[in-house]
Amino acid sequence: MKKSNVRYVDILSYDVIESNYRDICSKTKHRNKIVKFDMFHAINVNSIFNELANRKYRHSNYNIFLIKEPKYRIVMSEGIRDKIVNHIVSNSFLKPALYPKLIEENVATRVGKGTNEAIRLCKKYFCRMMNKY
Known part of the structure; x- marks a missing residue:
């Protein structure tokens, strides 16, 4: 597989975190997670940036709940911080590397x-x- 031209330090910026956060906000149905994140928006964004810059980021626990309609299903969802980091990784590394290879x-x-x-x-x-x- 061809080596990617994208470097870790190139995508590590507040602008990248903010743009991915706005993308997540537009697609999130349950707004209470967004409201909680926005109460301390600057602190949360700075925390994500510092953890990624220091390579100390750890994925937090999933929110697990049960849906009963139309059938019983277990749903596992991520917090906003984890969604932001997953979007950054996906948009910056995975999509450019994998999309040209897909049929x-x-x-x-x-x-x-x-x-x-x-x-x-x-x-x-x-x-x-x-x-x-």
Whole structure:
């Protein structure tokens, strides 16, 4: 695999943390986590930055709860701090390294692809098989 040009020190900045935080805020359904984080916003962002800069960051415990409708499911969710760090790692390292290697048919959780793209690909291959056999 080709070595990535992105370096750890290049993505370690307050702007990167803030932009990922804003992205998480726009997609979070339960606002109480956001409100708690925002009460001490500057302290939390500075804490994340310092832990990453000193390479002392540790993932905290998951929030585990049970959903009963429509069936019983155990749900594990992360706190806002962990979501921010996961977004930073994903956007800065994983996506640039992995996306060029993925096949066209892999549409799950990819930007610009989804259900409609999956349906289009299914129709394409179904028609190809019908014509072939």
